[in-house]
Amino acid sequence: MADSKTSPPTAYEQPIVTVDIVLLTLKENELCAALLQRPRPPHLGEWTLPGGFVHTDTDEDALAAATRILKTKAGVESPYLEQLQTFASRHRDSRGWSVSIAHYALVPHQTLSAEGGDASPLKWRAVDSIRSLPFDHRDILRAAVDRVRSKTDYSSLPVHLMPPTFTLSELQKVYETLLDTELDKRSFRRRIEELDVVEPAPNPPATRGAHRPAQMYRLKRKASNAVATADRNLTR
Amino acid sequence: MADSKTSPPTAYEQPIVTVDIVLLTLKENELCAALLQRPRPPHLGEWTLPGGFVHTDTDEDALAAATRILKTKAGVESPYLEQLQTFASRHRDSRGWSVSIAHYALVPHQTLSAEGGDASPLKWRAVDSIRSLPFDHRDILRAAVDRVRSKTDYSSLPVHLMPPTFTLSELQKVYETLLDTELDKRSFRRRIEELDVVEPAPNPPATRGAHRPAQMYRLKRKASNAVATADRNLTR
Structure with a gap:
C-alpha cells in the first residue's frame, strides 16, 4: 500500500485507538458486567472493562478487534456483539489523545459457566453496584446499560x-x-x-x-x- | 504527560483517525447531503463528505473536531450535531487502517442561504440520488439517512x-x-x-x-x- 501514500496521513500526532467491551450477563436476576484486572500501567492491577489496542496487522475491522479481545482476554466466544458508541478525547487516558470504539456484548450466564468455569479471569459485578472504574469506563458502562434497557423496551x-x-x-x-x-x-x-x-x-x-x-x-x-x-x- | 507514559501505547502501527460528517438539510422537500471537493489525494478533486483528521493539539474530543471541521471546511456553525457510528477497518482508506468517527448534522436550509450564499464550497445533492462516493462514504451517508428517518418516526x-x-x-x-x-x-x-x-x-x-x-x-x-x-x- 506504500504506493498509495501520496500524502502523509497527517502532520499531527495520531490518537491511540482501542476497543473496549461492556460484556453483560444476567446472574440471579441481576444485570452484571465483566471486569478484568489490568496487567500493566496505567491503572496496573485495577479492574476495568475488557479492552485492547486495535491490531492493525491482524484485525480486519473494529468488530473483529472486539471479537478477538473477548476471545483471548475474556475467554468468551460468539456472544451477541454490537458497536455502542465511540469515546474519544484528550482527557480519557493519561497516555494521550485516545479513541475507544466501545462495543457491548450479551452472553447467557449458562454459556459462561460451561466455558470458563473457575479458571475464568473475569469478575462479574452487578452493574448498579459499580460506583467507579478507571479511565472513563464507568461512562462507557452506563451508556451500554442505558442502551440495553432502552432497546429491551422495543426489541427482542x-x-x-x-x-x-x-x-x-x-x-x-x-x-x-x-x-x-x-x-x-x-x-x-x-x-x-x-x-x-x-x-x-x-x-x-x-x-x-x-x-x-x-x-x-x-x-x-x-x-x-x-x-x-x-x-x-x-x-x- | 510524558511522565505517565509508563508503557508505550502500542508496538503496533496506529490507525489513522478522522471525523466525517453527514450534513443534511431539506431543500424543496428533498433531503440533501453536503459534499465537498477533496483538495488532495487520495481521491483528489472528487466530492466526499466533509471530514478531516483529529487535531490532537487543539480538539478536546471528537465532537469538538466535528464542530471545527464543519465550521472551517463547510462554513456551517452550530447545527444539530450528533455522533452516528464509527467506521473502522483496514480497507476503507488506501492510506492504511483507518477510523472514521462519523457524525451527522442537521441544518435549516434558510440558515445556509443566509450564511454561505454563493461563496459556499458545499454542493448539495438529494441523498437518494447519490449512487457512489469515495472511501466508504456512501455507507456512512446511508447509515445517517437511516438514522434520521427512523428517529423521525419516534422523536422531535x-x-x-x-x-x-x-x-x-x-x-x-x-x-x-x-x-x-x-x-x-x-x-x-x-x-x-x-x-x-x-x-x-x-x-x-x-x-x-x-x-x-x-x-x-x-x-x-x-x-x-x-x-x-x-x-x-x-x-x-
Whole structure:
C-alpha cells in the first residue's frame, strides 16, 4: 500500500485507538458486567472493562478487534456483539489523545459457566453496584446499560441473555428485570409473538406421573445474531 | 504527560483517525447531503463528505473536531450535531487502517442561504440520488439517512431542519417528506404537543384586510440542541 501514500496521513500526532467491551450477563436476576484486572500501567492491577489496542496487522475491522479481545482476554466466544458508541478525547487516558470504539456484548450466564468455569479471569459485578472504574469506563458502562434497557423496551434484544432453551415465563422475567417493572403476561406474549424470534423447542420426555412441563422455546436460527424491533414500547 | 507514559501505547502501527460528517438539510422537500471537493489525494478533486483528521493539539474530543471541521471546511456553525457510528477497518482508506468517527448534522436550509450564499464550497445533492462516493462514504451517508428517518418516526429530531419560525403544517410536511408517507393532521399535532419542543411564536402584525395568518411556532429554548422521544412510532 506504500504506493498509495501520496500524502502523509497527517502532520499531527495520531490518537491511540482501542476497543473496549461492556460484556453483560444476567446472574440471579441481576444485570452484571465483566471486569478484568489490568496487567500493566496505567491503572496496573485495577479492574476495568475488557479492552485492547486495535491490531492493525491482524484485525480486519473494529468488530473483529472486539471479537478477538473477548476471545483471548475474556475467554468468551460468539456472544451477541454490537458497536455502542465511540469515546474519544484528550482527557480519557493519561497516555494521550485516545479513541475507544466501545462495543457491548450479551452472553447467557449458562454459556459462561460451561466455558470458563473457575479458571475464568473475569469478575462479574452487578452493574448498579459499580460506583467507579478507571479511565472513563464507568461512562462507557452506563451508556451500554442505558442502551440495553432502552432497546429491551422495543426489541427482542434480551433473548441473547437466554440459555439454549427457556420458557416464556423465564423470558418475561428477564424483560421485567431489565425494565425494572412487571409486565402483563398476555401483552408480553403477544409482543414476543409479533417479534417472531423464538420457536417451540422439543420438550424433554415427561417423567411418569409428573405434571406436564411448560413449553420450552429456543431462538429461531435467523435471530441468532439479530434483533427484531417493535413499533411501540412494552412500557408506557 | 510524558511522565505517565509508563508503557508505550502500542508496538503496533496506529490507525489513522478522522471525523466525517453527514450534513443534511431539506431543500424543496428533498433531503440533501453536503459534499465537498477533496483538495488532495487520495481521491483528489472528487466530492466526499466533509471530514478531516483529529487535531490532537487543539480538539478536546471528537465532537469538538466535528464542530471545527464543519465550521472551517463547510462554513456551517452550530447545527444539530450528533455522533452516528464509527467506521473502522483496514480497507476503507488506501492510506492504511483507518477510523472514521462519523457524525451527522442537521441544518435549516434558510440558515445556509443566509450564511454561505454563493461563496459556499458545499454542493448539495438529494441523498437518494447519490449512487457512489469515495472511501466508504456512501455507507456512512446511508447509515445517517437511516438514522434520521427512523428517529423521525419516534422523536422531535426534524425540528432541527426548520427555520426560526414555522407553521405546524410546514412541520408536518417535513415529517411526511422524511417518512415518505402522509400523516393524519390530528394525531400529528397531538404527537408534537406530547413531545413538548415547540411553542407559539409572536405572529407578525396582520396586514389589513388579509386572512388571519396561521399560528407560527418556534423551538423551545430547552429543545435547541436536544431531541425528545415518544414511546411509539408515528407510523405503524
